[in-house]
Amino acid sequence: MMRVAIVDDEPLARLAVKVRLARHADMDVVAEFGDGDTAAAGLPAVRPDLVFVDVEMPGKSGLDLLAALPRAQRPMTILLTAHDNFAVRAFDLAALDYLLKPVDDERLDEALDRARLALPYRGPVGAAPAAWTRSFAVRVGTRTVIVDAADVERIEADGDYATLHAGGKTWLVRERLQALALRLDPARFQRVHRSSIVRLDVIAELRALTNRDALLRLRDGTLLRASRTYMPALTEALARRSHPPHLSNIA
Structure with missing residues (x-):
């Protein structure tokens, strides 16, 4: 079972992700946060395996939230965005995937599959390099x-x-x-x-x-x-x- 948290300032957006995750028996939503500051304080205590993070939120943005977390406490991350472009800085934070709102079901399934593959390789300081097909x-x-x-x-x-x-x-x-x-x-x-x-x-x-x-x-x-x-x-x-x-x- 994969422990999942959702960080988004829009309640309906959080609900949309929860409804889609409910279709996956191995996904357990353990926490929701409505802003980056609350999430920064709560995520280390909840310790999810995977977190969905809205990129643009009032106050601390999704990228600022990830940067504020020590690498050892940073879960696998799937970013949510309403826009086609955002900072390349997201790659430096090792985001697993990026979903454009409104979230497409097939893209969500792909992102979850990527998380399932990455989970066994995660150590105390993040994921180990994957063995990509050569x-x-x-x-x-x-x-x-x-x-x-x-x-x-x-x-x-x-x-x-x-x-x-x-x-x-x-x-x-x-x-x-x-x-x-x-x-x-x-x-x-x-x-x-x-x-x-x-x-x-x-x-x-x-x-x-x-x-x-x-x-x-x-x-x-x-x-x-x-x-x-x-x-x-x-x-x-x-x-x-x-x-x-x-x-x-x-x-």
Whole structure:
């Protein structure tokens, strides 16, 4: 059972998260806090495994709250935000995931799966580095081909399977896209849509759309749509790169 706390100044927002968590038998909501100051005092006593934190709150913000907690007392964190952009500083606080309000059920499930995978590796000073997937074993007829993860530019969902795109070739793997997303290093790969994952260094341009989605242009000319529910994590991951892609707006 995973102990969960919720920090949000909006009662309805806290309720929405609680209702969704109630569908997961291994999630136990042990505390709620309506502001950052109260949470900063209460979290060390409650000692949750996982905390949902609203980024923008009156007084102490969600990021200020996390920074105020000693590293040894900082639980796994899923940030909640009503906006597409917030401080890159969140990455320095080792946030596990970022959910855009109103929270999408599938994105919440993905974030909880990420927390379940990370929990066994957590020690007294936080999570140990995960063993990210470095290669894929792909069956081609009677042969097994090894495809390096570093060579994969993007991955597309194909029902219960996924298609790897690498060096102009495609490879079908017998695994769902959601499962693959949890095993890939988020510093190198990001899910941008329900149906696609992209390697960050192949993104040449990101064009913001008026509905808060975005259009990605990859270095080979491929165009992909990035859904608004995946934009917070994507934009922050790109911002951390030494040479982020060009960002433009489409009116």
